[in-house]
Amino acid sequence: MEECYRTPYLLSTKKQTEFYNMIKKKKIKDKKSALLKATLTLVNNNGFHNAPMSKIAKLAGVAPATIYLYFENKQDLINTLYLEVKSSFSVCAFEGYEADLPVKQGFELIWYNAASYKLNQIEESTFLSQCDNTPMIDEEIRKEGLEPLRPLLDLWERGKKEGIIKPLSDFILYAYTIYPLSFLLAMQERNLYKVSKEELSETFQMTWSAIKS
Amino acid sequence: MEECYRTPYLLSTKKQTEFYNMIKKKKIKDKKSALLKATLTLVNNNGFHNAPMSKIAKLAGVAPATIYLYFENKQDLINTLYLEVKSSFSVCAFEGYEADLPVKQGFELIWYNAASYKLNQIEESTFLSQCDNTPMIDEEIRKEGLEPLRPLLDLWERGKKEGIIKPLSDFILYAYTIYPLSFLLAMQERNLYKVSKEELSETFQMTWSAIKS
DNA sequence: AACAAAAGAATGAACGTTCATTTATTGATT
DNA sequence: AATCAATAAATGAACGTTCATTCTTTTGTT
Numbered sequence: 001m002e003e004c005y006r007t008p009y010l011l012s013t014k015k016q017t018e019f020y021n022m023i024k025k026k027k028i029k030d031k032k033s034a035l036l037k038a039t040l041t042l043v044n045n046n047g048f049h050n051a052p053m054s055k056i057a058k059l060a061g062v063a064p065a066t067i068y069l070y071f072e073n074k075q076d077l078i079n080t081l082y083l084e085v086k087s088s089f090s091v092c093a094f095e096g097y098e099a100d101l102p103v104k105q106g107f108e109l110i111w112y113n114a115a116s117y118k119l120n121q122i123e124e125s126t127f128l129s130q131c132d133n134t135p136m137i138d139e140e141i142r143k144e145g146l147e148p149l150r151p152l153l154d155l156w157e158r159g160k161k162e163g164i165i166k167p168l169s170d171f172i173l174y175a176y177t178i179y180p181l182s183f184l185l186a187m188q189e190r191n192l193y194k195v196s197k198e199e200l201s202e203t204f205q206m207t208w209s210a211i212k213s
Numbered sequence: 214m215e216e217c218y219r220t221p222y223l224l225s226t227k228k229q230t231e232f233y234n235m236i237k238k239k240k241i242k243d244k245k246s247a248l249l250k251a252t253l254t255l256v257n258n259n260g261f262h263n264a265p266m267s268k269i270a271k272l273a274g275v276a277p278a279t280i281y282l283y284f285e286n287k288q289d290l291i292n293t294l295y296l297e298v299k300s301s302f303s304v305c306a307f308e309g310y311e312a313d314l315p316v317k318q319g320f321e322l323i324w325y326n327a328a329s330y331k332l333n334q335i336e337e338s339t340f341l342s343q344c345d346n347t348p349m350i351d352e353e354i355r356k357e358g359l360e361p362l363r364p365l366l367d368l369w370e371r372g373k374k375e376g377i378i379k380p381l382s383d384f385i386l387y388a389y390t391i392y393p394l395s396f397l398l399a400m401q402e403r404n405l406y407k408v409s410k411e412e413l414s415e416t417f418q419m420t421w422s423a424i425k426s
Numbered sequence: 427a428a429c430a431a432a433a434g435a436a437t438g439a440a441c442g443t444t445c446a447t448t449t450a451t452t453g454a455t456t
Numbered sequence: 457a458a459t460c461a462a463t464a465a466a467t468g469a470a471c472g473t474t475c476a477t478t479c480t481t482t483t484g485t486t
Binding site: 044045046047048049050126129130132133134135136139166168169171172174175176179180181182183184186187190192193195199202203206207209210211 | 257258259260261262263339342343345346347348349352379381382384385387388389392393394395396397399400403405406408412415416419420422423424
């Protein structure tokens, strides 16, 4: 523990300062992400309306007032969390994806990535589902959260041009591609159902049948 | 106004009593449904966490205390609303449906009914979407709300036996049948997208491609 | 010593709910 | 048909609590 933060006495003064700055930034980041994590947990378990700042602070191990050093207010905290999680989803979804992959192959990669995220990163996914359908997130922020999905839209665009994918609105494609996964996650989360590996591949077939030309 | 509630002096005393009881029940129902409607509107526009009893009362035109004559507490109010709306959805979904219809025909009927509800009864559908992903509704009540969907599950059962529908879990079938509609509703609600009539039929084709054997 | 980070107590507003009354309706009695 | 006690429905103010946020003090670092 202490070991980690020991003074690096072999370094120059300037280097030392840099080192301390790094630690400081890290500590700040730690606290910030502890707060975000606490918010995630509490909102998931109790809903937005029952995740008071006092509890968030307690779970993160800080005083209530400390939250306001890192976030403007509760809305800002929620917005930040939303954008962060949304972006982490995109990062996972496009892992290993290259824009020059054949349409079906690229789509399959993205879909399985997304499915794996939705069904395994349960806390994050549950939170996103909750955000998707409440006025809890500002519309502006919601739009911002959609940005990182661009590569998928581009892929669809290409698929439509090549006659591989139905020439329909991205919204409809999304409704049959990613959205069903949210439902399966919700059922899994409520212990009503668990998707097996074989079913997952069946499920991909369903998605593909739905959107292919 | 007064006309409506005029004494039906041509009726016997017993009949008169019955008449008055009817009016009383109607008035009570009026107030109750005014409260439910107000809750629906406020939860939709502001979210559960911003729909206080005081506002609900004001919008329904009653005093805050009056709510507690009709509902145990806020949770009960929400639960009641949820069950009522959920049931109204089912009523619409199965309008004109007979259990002896051929599988595809019956499914098509139900799907279009459901789509029409989701895309037209916007307030109700938006509310349901919001409920689907929050801890706002007790799990027990949520289960109760699923009951009226039985005929659809039976239809799927039959479809699987006849080899018409993929032998998959009802959850997966639901995820590709009804759930995508919720997404399209949400997009429509946010003025991001409007499903045209032609697209609706395309969309049905997608659903059918996904679940047919 | 100077400074920023963090804490904890404090604050006013807002919440869900209750309570003491008032108002409206009913049924019996004249 | 009129009166009146009894009951039910409805109210607005008030309660205790909890909330998001701020203020003042303490702690820790340079």
